[in-house]
Amino acid sequence: MSTPKSTPGINDFVIKLANVNGTGSASANGLLMKSIFRMGVPVVGKNVFPSNIQGLPTWYEIRVTGAGYGARSGNVDMMVAMNANTYARDIAELRPGGVLIYDSTWPRQHVLSRTDVTVLGVPLAQMCNAAFKVARSRVLMKNMAYVGAVAALLSIDVEVIRTLVREMFAKKPKLVDLNMQALALGYDYAMEHFECPLPFKVERLNETKNKIMIDGNTAAGLGCVYAGATVGAWYPITPSTSLMDAFKKWCEKFRIDPKTGEHNYCIIQAEDELAAVGMVVGASWNGARAFTPTSGPGISLMSEFIGFAYYAEIPLVLFDVQRVGPSTGMPTRTQQADVQMCAYASHGDTRHILLFPAHPGECFTMAADAFDLAERYQTPVFVLSDIDIGMNDWMVDELEWDDARQPDRGKVLNAEQIESLEQFHRYKDVDGDGIAYRTLPGTHPKGAYFTRGSGHNADGNYTENEAEYQEVLDRLVRKWRGAADHVPAPIVKKAKGGKARWGILAYGSSDCAVLEACDTLAAEGLHMDYMRIRGFPFSDEVSDFVMAHDHVFVVEQNRDAQLRGLLLLETQIPRAKLLPLLHYSGEPLTSHFVHEHIKDAARQEKSA
Amino acid sequence: MTSFAKPHINLKHAKRNALGLTRHDYEGAMSTLCAGCGHDSVTACMAKAFFELSIEPHRAVKISGIGCSSKTTAYFLSESHGNNTVHGRMPSVATGAAAANAGLTYIGVSGDGDSLSIGLGQFAHAIRRNVNMLYMLENNGVYGLTKGQFSASADIGSKSKKGEVNLSPPIDPVTLALSLGATFVARAFSGDREQLVPLIKAGLKHNGFGLIDVISPCVSFNDHVGSTKSYAHTYKYYHPAVHADYVPMSEEIKTSYAAGEAVPVELHDGGSIVLRKLDEDYDPRDRGAAYAQIAERDAKGEIVTGLLYIDESREDMAAMNKLTSRPLNTFPYDELCPGSDALTALQKGFR
Numbered sequence: 001m002s003t004p005k006s007t008p009g010i011n012d013f014v015i016k017l018a019n020v021n022g023t024g025s026a027s028a029n030g031l032l033m034k035s036i037f038r039m040g041v042p043v044v045g046k047n048v049f050p051s052n053i054q055g056l057p058t059w060y061e062i063r064v065t066g067a068g069y070g071a072r073s074g075n076v077d078m079m080v081a082m083n084a085n086t087y088a089r090d091i092a093e094l095r096p097g098g099v100l101i102y103d104s105t106w107p108r109q110h111v112l113s114r115t116d117v118t119v120l121g122v123p124l125a126q127m128c129n130a131a132f133k134v135a136r137s138r139v140l141m142k143n144m145a146y147v148g149a150v151a152a153l154l155s156i157d158v159e160v161i162r163t164l165v166r167e168m169f170a171k172k173p174k175l176v177d178l179n180m181q182a183l184a185l186g187y188d189y190a191m192e193h194f195e196c197p198l199p200f201k202v203e204r205l206n207e208t209k210n211k212i213m214i215d216g217n218t219a220a221g222l223g224c225v226y227a228g229a230t231v232g233a234w235y236p237i238t239p240s241t242s243l244m245d246a247f248k249k250w251c252e253k254f255r256i257d258p259k260t261g262e263h264n265y266c267i268i269q270a271e272d273e274l275a276a277v278g279m280v281v282g283a284s285w286n287g288a289r290a291f292t293p294t295s296g297p298g299i300s301l302m303s304e305f306i307g308f309a310y311y312a313e314i315p316l317v318l319f320d321v322q323r324v325g326p327s328t329g330m331p332t333r334t335q336q337a338d339v340q341m342c343a344y345a346s347h348g349d350t351r352h353i354l355l356f357p358a359h360p361g362e363c364f365t366m367a368a369d370a371f372d373l374a375e376r377y378q379t380p381v382f383v384l385s386d387i388d389i390g391m392n393d394w395m396v397d398e399l400e401w402d403d404a405r406q407p408d409r410g411k412v413l414n415a416e417q418i419e420s421l422e423q424f425h426r427y428k429d430v431d432g433d434g435i436a437y438r439t440l441p442g443t444h445p446k447g448a449y450f451t452r453g454s455g456h457n458a459d460g461n462y463t464e465n466e467a468e469y470q471e472v473l474d475r476l477v478r479k480w481r482g483a484a485d486h487v488p489a490p491i492v493k494k495a496k497g498g499k500a501r502w503g504i505l506a507y508g509s510s511d512c513a514v515l516e517a518c519d520t521l522a523a524e525g526l527h528m529d530y531m532r533i534r535g536f537p538f539s540d541e542v543s544d545f546v547m548a549h550d551h552v553f554v555v556e557q558n559r560d561a562q563l564r565g566l567l568l569l570e571t572q573i574p575r576a577k578l579l580p581l582l583h584y585s586g587e588p589l590t591s592h593f594v595h596e597h598i599k600d601a602a603r604q605e606k607s608a
Numbered sequence: 609m610t611s612f613a614k615p616h617i618n619l620k621h622a623k624r625n626a627l628g629l630t631r632h633d634y635e636g637a638m639s640t641l642c643a644g645c646g647h648d649s650v651t652a653c654m655a656k657a658f659f660e661l662s663i664e665p666h667r668a669v670k671i672s673g674i675g676c677s678s679k680t681t682a683y684f685l686s687e688s689h690g691n692n693t694v695h696g697r698m699p700s701v702a703t704g705a706a707a708a709n710a711g712l713t714y715i716g717v718s719g720d721g722d723s724l725s726i727g728l729g730q731f732a733h734a735i736r737r738n739v740n741m742l743y744m745l746e747n748n749g750v751y752g753l754t755k756g757q758f759s760a761s762a763d764i765g766s767k768s769k770k771g772e773v774n775l776s777p778p779i780d781p782v783t784l785a786l787s788l789g790a791t792f793v794a795r796a797f798s799g800d801r802e803q804l805v806p807l808i809k810a811g812l813k814h815n816g817f818g819l820i821d822v823i824s825p826c827v828s829f830n831d832h833v834g835s836t837k838s839y840a841h842t843y844k845y846y847h848p849a850v851h852a853d854y855v856p857m858s859e860e861i862k863t864s865y866a867a868g869e870a871v872p873v874e875l876h877d878g879g880s881i882v883l884r885k886l887d888e889d890y891d892p893r894d895r896g897a898a899y900a901q902i903a904e905r906d907a908k909g910e911i912v913t914g915l916l917y918i919d920e921s922r923e924d925m926a927a928m929n930k931l932t933s934r935p936l937n938t939f940p941y942d943e944l945c946p947g948s949d950a951l952t953a954l955q956k957g958f959r
Contacts, residue, residue, distance in 0.1 A: 038959070212958035226951070228944035230936040231707050233700075253954075254946045262932040264939055266707040270700065271733040278693070278700025278730070279707065282671075285691060287937035288708035308694050398955055401948040407941050440937065441689035441705070442712045445666040450682055450690040462682075 007097070008200035011041050011066030013077040015150065018090040019143075020083050022054030028143035029060035030393065031168065032150060035160045037213055037395060040205040042068040044512075045213075045393050046588050051238065051331040057086045066205055070359070070394070070512030074592030077200060078153075080146055082124075084108070091117070099198060101149060103142070120194055122149050127185045132178065141182035148186025155197035157204075158187060210398050216363040216389035217293075219399065220319055221246025223367025224291055225254060228407055229317075231290035233268045233279035235298065238331045239387040240321040243293035273298035277305040277316070284315045285451065287412070287440040289371050291317035296325050296338045299345060299382075306380050307346025308453040310476070313427070313436065315374035315410070318342075319367075319383045321390040324586045333586030334388040336508055337558035342382040343536060343566055349473065351480045353381045353487060354536035358511035359389060361396040362488075362534075368405075369488060375410035377483055378438060386557070388509045388588040411437045418444040426460040427472055434479030480537060487535025490542060493518065495527035503529040503545060504598075505578075506555035507563060509588065514555055516591035517598065526602055536566065543571045546578065553581045553598060557589055612638035626662035634659045636686040640679065646798035646824030646839075647680050647746050653801050654715065654744065655684040657808035661854070668713045669705060673698040673727060676753055677719035677746035677824070696727025699734035702741050703925070709935035710926040713812060714741035721751050724760040724779045731781075735788040735817050740924040742811040742818040745781050746798075749837035750830035767834030780906060781821045786899045786917055792818035793898075793917040797846050798825065799839060800913075807915060809854040815876040816924040823911065836909075845911045850892045851884040852915035873918055883915060892917050 008014075015032075019025035026047065033045045044063040050056035063073055081090045081102045094100060096116040102108060104121025112119050124142045132138045144165075151158055161183060169175040190196055221243050224232065234244045244267065251265040266283075270276035276292045283290035294302065299320055309316040322338045324330035342354055353373055355366045366383050374381040411431075418424060418439060426449040427436045436458075439447030449460040457468035493515070494500070506514045511532050518528050531545045546552045546567070554564040561580035567573055581597050583589045614635055622630040634655040639648050658668060665687035672678035674695035681690045693701045702716050723731045723745050734743070749766060751757040758766075761781070762774040785793045792814040796804045804822065811818035823842050825831050831838045857878035871893075872880040883892055891897050898917045905912050 212955050214958045222951075222954075226945050228939075228941050230939065230944065231704060233704060250946075254950065255944070257932065260932075261930060263930045264932050264934075264936060264944065266929050266931055266936060268703065268707065268737075268929075271729050274697060275700040275703075275730050275733065278697045279704030281693070282691070282701035282704025282706075283708040283936075284704075285701070286669075286705040286708035290704060290708070304694050305697065399951055401945075401951045403948050439689075441669045442667050442709060445664075445687035448666055448687045448689050450692065452690075452692040453694055454692070 008075070008077040010201060010203050011064055011205060013064055013200040014073060014075045015062045015064070015078045015080065016076045016090070016093070017060045017062075017080040018083045018086050019058050019060065021050055021052050021056045021058040023143070024140040025058070025082065025143050026060065027168070028147050029062070031161065031164050032147050032156075033062045033393070034164055034213060035151070035156050036062070036064055036202055037208050038160045038164070039157055039202055040208050041066060041202055042207050042211075042395055044070055044072065044395070046072055046388070047392055048587060049332050057083050064202060066207065068207055069516045069591065071516055072513070072588050072590040074590035078150070080150065082142070082146065087112070099153070101146065120153075122146065122186060122189055124186070127189065128182065131181060131185060137178060141178060144179045144182035145186035148183040148188075149190040152187045152190035152196045153194060153198050153201075155201040155203070158183070208395065211395050212398050213393045213395055214360045215242070215391055215393050216357065216360040216385050217243040217321065217391060218246040219360040220293070220363040220367045220383065220385065220390075222250050222399070223364040225250040226364070226401055227289060227368040227371040229289040229291055229371065230265050231268070231280070231283035231288045232265070232292070233270050233276040233283070233290065234292050234294065235270050235273045235276045237273070237295050237298050239323055239391050240293040240295050240298070240319060242391065243319055243321065273301040274305065277302040277318070280316055281305055281309050281314050284374070289317075289375070289407075291319065291371070293319040293321065295321050295323050296341070297328065299338060299341060303346045306352070307348060307350050309380050310346065310350045310352065311348070311453055312451045313378040313438070314451070315378055316380035317370045317374050317383070318380060319385060322384060322386040330586050332387065334386045334509065334588055335557050335584055335586060336384070336386060336510070337560075337562065337584070338384065339558070339562040340565060342384060345380070349477075351477065351537070353377065353379060353480070353483050355381065355383045355487060356507040356534050357383060357385055357389060358508055358532060358534075359396050360394045361399060363389060364399050366488065372408040373483065373486065376408045376486070377435060377479055378410060379480070384508060386509050411435055413437050413439050413443070413447060415444045418447040421446065424449065425458050427456065427475070428458040429475050434475050434482055436475075484537040484539045487537070489539065490534060490545070491532045492545065493530045495529050496522065497527065500527045500529040501550045503531065503549040503552040504555060505531050505533060505546070505552050505563070507533045510555045510557060513589040513591040513594050517594035520591065520595045521598060524599070526598070528598070533563070538567065538570055542567070543573055546573045549577075551579050552577055553579050553601075555581045555594060557583050559584045614638045625659055627664060629659065629662075631656065631659050633687070634665060634685055636684040637682045639683045641676055642828045644827040645676070646748065646822075646826070647677050648683070649798040649801065650744065650746055650804070650822050650824055651680045651683045653804045654808055656805050657812060658685060660805070661809055661812060663713055663812070668715065670715055670717065671698050671702045671705065672717045673719075673722035675719040675722045675751075676826075677717055678722055680746075681717050696722050696725070697730055698722065699727065699730035699739070699743070703734055703737060703739050706739050706741060706925065707929075707931070708937045710740065710931060711935045715812065716741055716743045718743065718745055720745065720747045720749060720759040720761040724781060728760075728779070732784070732788055735785055735790045735819070737925045738791055738816040738922055738928070740816055740926060742808065742814070742820065745819065745821045746824040747781065747821055747837070748824050748826040748830055749835070750826050752826050752829055756829035763836040766836040767832070769829050769832055781819065782916060783899055783903055783906070785819045786895055786902070790819055790917070791816040791919045791922050792915075794818070794820045794852070794915045795823070795911070795913045796820055797823045797842050797911070797913060799843060800846070800848075803848055803851065803913065806851070806853045810852045810881045810915060813854050813875055813877060813879055813881070814918070815920065816922060842911060845909055846913050847910055848914045849885070849887045849890045849912050850914035850916065851886060853882045853884075855880050855882055873920055875920060881915070881918065883918070886914065893919070895919070
């Protein structure tokens with residue numbers, strides 16, 4: 001596959017920063033990105049980091065995109081090479097004509113061998129060693145120094161950066177001065193030694209109004225607070241840990257009685273994922289909105305309880321912030337490879353509800369939706385995010401909340417309703433929608449029932465009777481099918497001008513890359529319809545979309561075309577209609593990758 | 609086979625508790641365990657304890673794992689919610705349930721396989737969290753439902769029904785719980801109701817995690833000569849060291865105990881547990897000494913029983929988490945959702 005060829009321009013380029021993990025680069029890089037955002041210019045940030053605390057290579061990619069695209073483009077126009085161990089690959093990645101910035105304290109002529117890029121050396125270590133006394137400061141301040149140099153080269157408003165520094169260190173005023181000094185070192189050096197700005201640079205726009213920069217885990221944690229969740233149980237696992245950190249942070253802000261100091265939430269760090277999900281089962285069964293955030297390995301461990309919750313009909317909200325598998329895999333890299341596991345998690349005939357947020361904004365809304373669906377259908381609901389959405393700061397529309405929104409707590413009988421019943425039947429389909437009524441412990445003696453994962457009849461009593469067993473099992477699948485029209489509906493973007501022969505299906509974090517690829521393909525004359533799936537079970541709309549096209553590319557970030565597999569299992573769509581388009585390297589999908597694959601397919605069709 | 613409801617007959621002159629309920633109101637479905645099973649005696653003791661404490665059945669919650677003992681939650685308190693969870697995972701479900709509503713009375717029923725093998729982790733961590741619940745560990749040293757394999761509580765040298773000798777050292781839930789910081793640790797024998805019923809009452813009233821390790825022989829797979837968990841063996845070697853009685857707040861502590869013999873322990877609800885030492889040199893308030901004595905006497909083959917350790921001073925899970933006294937599952941939504949204005953305000957930090 002070729003590398004992208006588009007040339008960088010004003011507000012249209014990519015900076016990549018190659019750093020050493022644990023040297024404080026992440027906050028400097030985040031600050032650099034936010035300064036561009038505050039200049040009104042849309043940005044995309046991707047942190048590609050190792051499963052390590054200190055020492056391994058880490059990269060941060062900032063795409064400046066005046067057009068407002070949300071994915072990686074696949075280009076690298078400026079490389080800030082701060083890690084000697086990765087110089088060779090970092091330099092190789094740079095587009096011809098690109099700019100390389102490196103720490104020229106130590107000359108690296110032998111590795112800086114490319115003649116088709118501009119190499120700019122800044123003696124960062126030398127300057128910082130001269131300016132700062134403390135060893136740790138000398139390391140940390142190199143980051144702010146290169147931010148200064150980059151700002152000069154890209155015409156980033158230094159006042160904006162200064163404001164961000166003051167905000168970031170509001171509680172540590174001593175650090176403000178140090179950082180300002182480092183910023184000036186790099187800025188002044190660049191202004192003095194290089195021709196600033198470069199031909200590609202930042203120019204103020206007004207495209208970030210009503211936008212925020214937020215990561216999906218923070219947004220999901222906030223969504224849980226807004227949904228009224230009171231119990232969160234979890235076991236630490238990358239990359240979902242920050243979701244519970246966020247929930248805790250928002251609960252400390254909103255859920256502590258200022259007078260008594262009492263909490264109206266309970267966060268339990270469990271001994272493992274088996275216990276974490278068990279706690280959620282217990283709390284949900286007892287009528288609290290409860291959830292657990294985890295990643296693929298956690299879902300593997302939770303599967304037994306997921307089957308129990310499915311069969312005993314207990315609401316369960318799980319966030320799977322997907323990472324690269326199988327097994328431990330690459331814990332800090334991204335993939336969408338838990339789709340089939342979550343769809344059918346646990347032994348026996350089980351089917352679950354899945355939600356696919358595509359960005360942090362949807363992590364917020366779908367968190368709230370997940371609790372409504374779990375309680376309405378009394379069943380496990382998975383929010384399938386991934387590390388790209390969960391841990392990267394995305395530019396999204398400001399989050400909104402409708403104060404008129406009331407939670408759907410499902411069919412829960414109160415004491416008066418139970419009192420008026422002749423007899424309570426826990427698993428009886430009273431309303432014909434497959435959803436039975438439930439009662440909560442402590443409500444009323446007549447509402448008591450025995451919750452079990454063993455074979456049970458409509459009253460919840462133990463049974464090995466064929467008809468009684470099947471009655472419950474058949475109702476469960478009817479209930480699940482009923483959710484197809486209540487999960488978030490697919491979003492369709494029709495090709496401009498007439499009927500497209502080809503379509504694209506995608507979900508989750510692939511969305512932005514596909515949207516951009518559609519634009520690029522359309523500009524080349526290849527028009528595609530695009531449907532983004534947001535929930536499982538699939539509504540009929542999904543089949544209708546596929547059937548209306550000759551071929552549909554199913555874009556996924558896994559090896560085995562997992563969503564395509566689900567479509568073949570759960571719908572009547574003929575196999576040949578669905579063409580897998582798969583990316584599973586662990587790095588976030590680029591628009592270039594999608595574009596090239598579809599262009600190649602079009603070329604092949606023509607020549608055939 | 610389906611479950612059998614037990615006929616509900618309330619005798620006219622049956623004894624009634626403070627709620628006006630009789631013992632029958634605390635019964636459940638018919639047991640499907642083997643005739644003579646120790647667990648059925650324990651079930652009867654649990655029902656009696658709830659009855660005597662006048663706990664409204666629907667305000668109690670029964671949670672269990674998998675195994676013969678775990679089935680028994682269906683055989684008492686039919687007006688309570690029961691949750692027969694998955695193998696070895698009862699403690700986590702109880703923990704979550706207690707977090708959602710700390711206002712109910714939680715009893716967990718488990719066995720030695722459920723608690724000491726597959727569920728050892730959850731058992732240990734529920735103790736560490738001091739979840740406010742009573743944990744009944746019906747201990748028979750054997751896997752009954754799978755027909756006679758040794759469990760982790762089988763003693764070295766104990767023989768299986770097929771004649772196999774166990775060579776691995778046992779996990780003793782009592783000393784394990786003591787080492788994990790448990791706040792209420794008891795051991796009992798299903799054959800001694802006089803001891804067990806008061807222990808259950810005390811455990812239900814204890815604020816925090818209460819463990820009762822009940823030796824409860826399996827008549828089908830572990831009641832033969834050579835087994836150290838048989839009725840005969842247990843009758844021979846069990847030794848009550850400390851008797852415990854729960855005394856509600858309303859009742860004066862009887863003065864019939866000889867001075868120096870009875871030690872009242874005050875509970876959070878205003879009642880007390882009165883300890884009567886049967887062994888003079890045993891101190892159920894000293895964790896280290898209790899541990900040393902039990903370990904030493906266990907090693908000699910003696911089965912020390914009674915309320916072996918109690919500590920009412922430690923905070924339970926709800927207190928450690930600063931939970932409000934109102935159950936979390938009763939908060940109206942508008943008290944939980946911060947609303948759109950707060951959302952707008954907090955997003956200033958994301959610009």
